[in-house]
Amino acid sequence: MRWEGNEQSENVEDRRGESGGGGGGFGLGGRSVGLGTVAVALIAGWIFGINPMTMLSMLSGGGAPQVQQQQGPAQKPPANDREATFVSTVLRNTEVVWGDVFKQAGGTYHPTRLVLFRGAYPTACGTGESAMGPFYCPGDKKVYIDxxxxxxxRDRLGAPGEFAQAYVIAHEVGHHVQDELGITAKVDGMRGRLNEKQQNAMSVRVELQADCFAGVWAHHSQESKHWLDPDDIASAMNAAQKIGDDALQRSAGRSVVPDSFTHGTSAQRQHWFMQGFQGGTVQGCDTFGARTL
Structure with a gap:
């Protein structure tokens, strides 16, 4: 991926030098969650693809995560930080692409902000942990990544490559796009009427659409930048394969339980990324209307 020298986003907050607070547990919904509960939630997140902050709320018996205000102005990443520069460059390109896509549809795209943190950090969705992996918080409309x-x-999941890393960012930005389009609010409004199996099935469609939106970004990005090689797409496909629910359950030595899936199988994640990449349209990412995934 030939990304060096391209424009960087101004919407990156470097919070890596700040304390996440709370060495003894998470403050969630007004309750204190012990480290044993945290461990269960994180394991569930890795194996089943469940948002660990949602799992923490269920395990603690709490309600909605408590909003925690961040303190102090955000810093920009150092100019000599290659990883942060890469993230800023990819984020800026998502801003350009989605800005154009929304404009062509007669709308306006409001970019997300991306927060770099270490260890743990307070968000409007509860305290984020680095072990959760990257996530999008609709409460403050920000993407968080350690x-x-x-x-x-690269090392644990076997998915190296810079475009695999870009795919991760684009997927989380895809959740922001869902928020911008009103999809997130509609899905949240339905969850209370669904049982656990149905909620998981709905989550799969949400996540696969974010994969498809990542593909849409890659399609338009490649058209304008020509910065991807065939090996780059292969690295994204490899990453999608490694983080499918079925692959994660097998790698954890567990039986594959489709009813527990919340992100989709490896094949489904690959399919929907390529659906977006080859078609390049939001309309082609209608996972909710698809009879088969």
Missing amino acids: LSFYDTL
Whole structure:
């Protein structure tokens, strides 16, 4: 991926030098969650693809995550930080692409902000942990990432490559696009009427659409930048394969349980990324209307 020298986003907050607070547990919904509960939630997140902050709320018996205000002005990443520069460059390109896509449809895209943190950090969705991997919080409309996740992606999950890293960012930005389009609010409004199996099935469609939106970004990005090689797309496909629910369950030594899927199988994640990449349209990413995934 030939990304060096391209424009960088101004919407990156470097919070890596700040304390996440709370060495003894998470403050969630007004309750204190012990480290044993945290461990269960994080394991569930890795194996089943469940948002660990949602799992923490369920395990603690709490309600909605408590909003925690961040303190102090955000810093920009150092100019000599290659990883942060890469993230800023990819984020800026998502801003350009989605800005154009929304404009062509008669709308306006409001970019997300991306927060770099280490260890733990307070968000409007509860305290984020680096072990959760990157995530999008609709409560404050920000993407959060501890860049050490890229080491995990490469070393533990076997998904190296810069475009695999870009795909991760584009997927989380895809969740912001869903928020911008009103999809997130509609899905949240339905969850209370669904049982656990149905909620998981709905989550799969949400996540696969974010994969498809990542593909849409890659399509338009490649058209304008020509910065991707065939090996780059292969690295994204490899990453999608490694983080499918079925692959994660097998790698954890567990039986594959389709009813527990929340992100989709490896094949489904690959299919929907390519659906977006080859078609390049938001309309082609209608996972909710698809009879088969």
